Amino acid sequence: MIISAPRLWSTLMDLAELGKFCEGGVNRQALSEEEIQAWRQIITWAEEAGLEVSTDPMGNLFIALPGVQRGLPPLLIGSHTDSQPTGGRFDGALGVLAGLEVLRTMVDDNIRPERDIIVVSWMNEEGSRFAPGMSGSEAFAGVRAPDDVLACRDRSGTGTLGDALVYFLSHFQNLPRRPLGFSPFAYLELHIEQGPELERCGIDIGVVTGIQGKKTFRVVIEGEAGHAGTVPMGSRRDSVHAFADLAAELFRTMKSIDDSVRFTIGQVTVTPDAPSVIPSGVQFSIDLRHPDSEILDHCGRETERIVADQRGPCRFVLTPLVDAAPNRFSEELQNRIMDAARRCGFSSMPVLSTAGHDARNIVKLCPGAMIFVPSRHGVSHAPEEWTSAEQVAAGAEVLAMVAREIAEA
Amino acid sequence: MIISAPRLWSTLMDLAELGKFCEGGVNRQALSEEEIQAWRQIITWAEEAGLEVSTDPMGNLFIALPGVQRGLPPLLIGSHTDSQPTGGRFDGALGVLAGLEVLRTMVDDNIRPERDIIVVSWMNEEGSRFAPGMSGSEAFAGVRAPDDVLACRDRSGTGTLGDALVYFLSHFQNLPRRPLGFSPFAYLELHIEQGPELERCGIDIGVVTGIQGKKTFRVVIEGEAGHAGTVPMGSRRDSVHAFADLAAELFRTMKSIDDSVRFTIGQVTVTPDAPSVIPSGVQFSIDLRHPDSEILDHCGRETERIVADQRGPCRFVLTPLVDAAPNRFSEELQNRIMDAARRCGFSSMPVLSTAGHDARNIVKLCPGAMIFVPSRHGVSHAPEEWTSAEQVAAGAEVLAMVAREIAEA
Secondary structure: OOOOHHHHHHHHHHHHOOOEEEOOEEOOOOOOHHHHHHHHHHHHHHHHOOOEEEEOOOOOEEEEEOOOOOOOOOEEEEEOOOOOOOEOOOOOHHHHHHHHHHHHHHHHOOOOOOOOEEEEEOOOOOOOOOOOOOHHHHHHOOOOOHHHHHOOEOOOOOOEHHHHHHHHHHHHOOOOEOOOOOOOOEEEEEEEOOOOHHHHHOOOEEEEEEEOEEEEEEEEEEOOOEEOOOOOHHHOOOHHHHHHHHHHHHHHHHHHHOOOOEEEOOOEEEEOOOOOEEOOEEEEEEEEEEOOHHHHHHHHHHHHHHHHHOOOOOEEEEEEEEEEOOEEOOHHHHHHHHHHHHHHOOOEEEEEEOOOOOHHHHOOOOOEEEEEEOOHHHOOOOOOOOOOHHHHHHHHHHHHHHHHHHHHO | OOOOHHHHHHHHHHHHOOOEEEOOEEOOOOOOHHHHHHHHHHHHHHHHOOOEEEEOOOOOEEEEEOOOOOOOOOEEEEEOOOOOOOEOOOOOHHHHHHHHHHHHHHHHOOOOOOOOEEEEEOOOOOOOOOOOOOHHHHHHOOOOOHHHHHOOEOOOOOOEHHHHHHHHHHHHOOOOEOOOOOOOOEEEEEEEOOOOHHHHHOOOEEEEEEEOEEEEEEEEEEOOOEEOOOOOHHHOOOHHHHHHHHHHHHHHHHHHHOOOOEEEOOOEEEEOOOOOEEOOEEEEEEEEEEOOHHHHHHHHHHHHHHHHHOOOOOEEEEEEEEEEOOEEOOHHHHHHHHHHHHHHOOOEEEEEEOOOOOHHHHOOOOOEEEEEEOOHHHOOOOOOOOOOHHHHHHHHHHHHHHHHHHHHO
16 A cells, blocks of 8 residues: 555645745644634545544544444544644644545555544644643543533633634534544554654654653742832832742753753743833743653652742742653554564654653553654744655655554454 | 812822723723723813813824913923823823813913913823833924834834824824924923832922933844754753843842842743743843933943843844933922922922933923822832822822912913
């Protein structure tokens, strides 16, 4: 079976038009108008191929190729169609569209697998509009209660994910609705590496060994507003002053722990945010990752300790959000991927995923693994994100071979 | 002449309804829908009293009581009707409405001054929507070129002050338009103290000796976006990391210079502002004040030096915006205010204004002075801003007495 590399590339480029904000740039946040357009496009492609499309109460999208024995647990292949606000063309979209390409190829070749193969697009992987992300796969795998996911508020605090989901699904009222969750036979996800290792080593296929652990926090600093010209600095409760000291110490400490720590403050909101008003409040996000679970826990405790130790006139409140331990993928599936790459004539190597993926959640239900293709300069979450048509096709081809073998197992 | 304390208080409370966002809180930013409502209300009051209302090309509002000799340079009394996004009921509004009350009282008492008395509300004093502020008085006094003021962009970068002004003035097409600028005989401004001195000393009237100097800057930090999980910290160009280090050093240095330094970072914008994206950019405001011009200059040079000295992977660009030296008000007018307070039976003391005011600009055209009334706990730019009806009336009464004397001079 050979997938159609030109068809896969053209679907990737067509989908990148939906949410395009500059050359290469995609802003297609979860449950947005742009993601409605993306779903419409993908559903059209799937229905043209005669595939079965459905959704579930959490806004996950499913595209099934029916197997001979429909009672067998299905093979699940997935990723996500949402992007960061300044994202690129490949992150997430590649995994969904490569899965679709595998199904279209099997339809074209009149291959009917033993078990269903279902391609899924998980709701809100990125978590930029509604934090934290991976909402659809967390609810699907029972990692997080659906009500908890639905109650998540957007940044402005005005709308819930639940409200946005009702609005989103109102555009797909004719789509069959399946219950939330089922037990897959196995899970596969193709993704760009989002790191420089494959490119640096000149390797076609990354066999992903696991995903590094991740913790996220929200920190609120409460100070007091006042006139920038009148209140003496010694009498102020200046939340930006407190933020600068706290953030500088956090960065200093995290950098000193070890080279594999990833510590990011990506979102900062200042209140009331006016040049001549002493800021009364700062809210910011912490994203902390490490492949080693003990070191990750240590970093998490250090973060909590440093926030708790802050002195001065402001009040600090830290709320833990995500706490995902590092995980390892199925050895057997890793071996299958390595073997398929070899038979296709591609080089491969084991790589650790430093980014989080929905696979993290689904492997709680079944064996799972991921396939990486190179990312130019390791860049992602940016318009410069790039993987060539040949590299994309190599990943999809390996995915197709492994998927077909598993579906026959 | 006794002004009507209940009438003045009720106009203050009525105006505070326009832009009210919580008990005591006013959000009536420059050229906003809320300021359109405020102008409509003030114009109605002025026209009911038979006063002459006009505007100029910069969106300053003028309310004139004609004098006997209309060719004489007029006495100007003013302040502003715009507020901070989380402002209170008194800052700015008091000065305009007390001026209006002085005119209404003279009309009621059939007093016709020798020269015109004109009450003015200056456009965009606060500078929260369009920074820097004091736009109307700067253009009026020739401190800043009108085209420069009109080209000022709002925070999002999408709209100019000029566009907002055209829209704003389109609601007042029947209002007579006077040319920009004229030479007043003198300028008076009544304002809340925005500091704790009068309250602490139990004094009714502050005779303002001058305004401390102020410099403002915009700093842009340019980094590079990337995935929070994949890019090693040593390879990042993280703009929030750079901001934390820079801001912490600025605060440390400024606090070490002397107790009278006021250094504020009130506005911070992070790009793209998503939890799992390494931030590519930070833009922030600096507001720096000191009563001593040499120390202010030293602080300004230190700010520029510290930004220029920043090492690391990000790029730093500092743009000076406002550079206003400390200024002293007319000794003769200060004496008149002190004398009027004594004759009205109020206590008074000299105070320095640590906040900036439009008076700073108008004293370039004519002698000027300011009258302060106490601010509870020194709080301003906040819903808790408070000055009692008796304190407000005392200030307006002294203003009326001084204004009438000057208008007869």
